[in-house]
Amino acid sequence: MRVLHVAVEIFPLVKTGGLADVVAALPVALAARGLDVRVLLPGLPAVLNGLADLKPVIRLGPAFGAAVVTLRIGHLPDSGLSAYVIDAPFLYQRDGNPYLGPDGRDWRDNHRRFALLGWIAAHLAAGELDQDWQPDVVHAHDWHAGLVPAYIAQNPALTTATVFTIHNLAFRGLFPLDYHGDLGLLISGQDRSAIEFHGQLSFMKAALVHAKRVNTVSPSYAREICTAEFGWGLDGLLRDRGRELSGILNGVDYSVWDPTTDRALPETYTAADLGGKKACKLKLQTELGFTHRGKGPLFAVVGRLTSQKGMVLVLSVLPALLAAGGQLVVIGSGEADIEAGFRTAAAAHPHAVFAHLAYDDALAHRIIAAADVLLVPSHFEPCGLTQLYALRYGTLPLVRRVGGLADTVIDATPENLRAGTANGFVFGDAGSHALTACIAEACALFRDAPAWLEVQKRGMAQDFSWGDSAARYEALYRSI
Incomplete structure (x- = not known):
């Protein structure tokens, strides 16, 4: 079976969040199962510079505002998998991240930049661009690739199966409706209702309507998005998809996230010998000017600093966390007012609060290894990967009971501790x-060293690798 994955981000070349980790790991896990897997990416500077052995496949004329578009193929740097890249300098050779300019605002032509991604995928599916390879399944990831199923569905001769994965329904890919003229999509009568969302054009809705199967990144989130609270106005459509909607939990690439081999750590460690974890904590505390022995745990926040991630909530409880003897390390970037809140807290409590307001992958590894507790109090969370990384590193996740967090973290209640199932802390x-209250419970368990160690070792023994998830994706592909 030949499978084409279509996405904007892929670790380690381009990453703004967990999507990049998934797109890097899932195709590799599928290839290990014997599938013939390739990836299609936009020609962002880091992608063109990072792929090996790039060579042209076909040169196209003007498309979506670009005078020249060249489809190239190369190999991904870590896995060696084949990857197509759309070389269109006018659309992709820019500063900033994949979606925003240096000023922090969306690129005004994002609709054309990401429509080209879907259009190229559809022509690959039709066998019109690469005479040597044609996919049986095209798997599109998040709204940026939302027009992939729509373009494929508009070709009645194509029998290509399409899967669309929702990584975060909150980002619906909304644009002015009159932009449809730039996209080459039919938009009258029934076709209009398939891509129109309250007077706007929605890449996400186009995918939800046209994909043969819709999937998201945890079973709980698949149920939640069918409700008004979490559905972002698309819950009715998702309920209509019924059995064509499913949830498959994301996995972890343990070749990247493993404390026994992690080169970013000052000292590696195993569940059998956690001395290296203690060394990681002491070294980080020394570098940050923290006291080495506090009454409470070292808490960490790793990821986007947004209201969705519950960061306003973290700021509101910070006085209680510090009063309990805890310390807090924050790494990430996001909303300006939240960044300012953490900056102010770090200045007011330099021996107990530290904020690195940018993403640094190596530092993120070090912080997760050093911390005792990882805070993930999200308002909603499709899957979450940091709590899975934390478990492997012996860092207990403290999470809200939503989405993939609810599927992966079991609260350290007295009953669960006795049953030997607890691996973290959960609040509702x-x-x-x-x-x-949940922070207080974590601090209380932290003072019970034998119980804390037992929960650490249980989390480190859990297997969230991609094997099971890849098998489920293969079964999904074969079902269509």
Whole structure:
């Protein structure tokens, strides 16, 4: 079976979030199962510079505002898998991240930049661009690739199976409706209702309507997005898809995230000998000017600093966390007011709070290894990967009971501790009282060293590798 994955991000070349980790790892896991897998990416500077053995496949004329578009093929740097790249300098050779300019605003032609991604995928599916390879399944990831199923569905001769994965429904790919003229899509009558969302054009809705199967990144999130609370106005459409909607939990690439081999750590360690973890904590505390022995755990936040991730909630409970003897290390970037809040807290408590307001992958590894508790109090969370990384590193996740967090973290209640199932801390209500109480429970367990060690070792022994998830994706492909 030949499978083409279509996405904007892929680790280690381009990463703004967990999507990049998934797109890097899932195709490799599928290839290990014997599938013939390739990836299609836009020609962002880091992609063109990072692929090996790039060579042209076909040169196309003007498309989507670009005078020249060249489809190239090369190999991904870590896995060696084949990857197509759309070399269109006018659309992709820019500063900033894949979606935003240096000023932090969306590129005004994002609709054309990502429509080209879908258009090229559809022509690859039709066998019109590469005479030597044609996919049986095209798997599109998130709204940026949302027009892939739409373009394929508009060709009645194509029998290519399409799968669309929702990585975060909150980002629906919305543009002015009159932009449809730039995209070459039919938009009258029934066709219009398939891509129109409250008077706007939605790449996400186009995918949800046209894909043969819709999937998301955890079973709980698949249920949640069918409700008004988490559906972002698309819950009715998702309920209509019924059995064509499913959830498959993301996995972890343990070749990247493993404390026994992680080169970013000052000292590696195993579940049998956690001395290296203690060394990682002491070294980080020394570098940050923290006291080495506090009454409470070292807490960490790793990821996007947004209201969705519950960061306003973290700021509201920070006084209680510090009063309990805890310390907090933050790494990430996001909303300006939240960044400012952490900057102010770090200045007010330099011996207990540190904020690195940019993403640094090596530092993220070091922080997860050094921390005792990882805070993930998200308002909603499709899957979450950092809590899975934390488990492998013996760092107990403290999470809200939503989405993939609910599927992977089992609360350290007395009953679960006795049953030997607890691997972290879980709270329900999205309020400061519930989070403060959960932090207090974490601090209490931290003072019980034997119990804490038992929960650490249980989390480190859990296997969230991609093997099971890849098998489920293969079964999904074969079903269509």
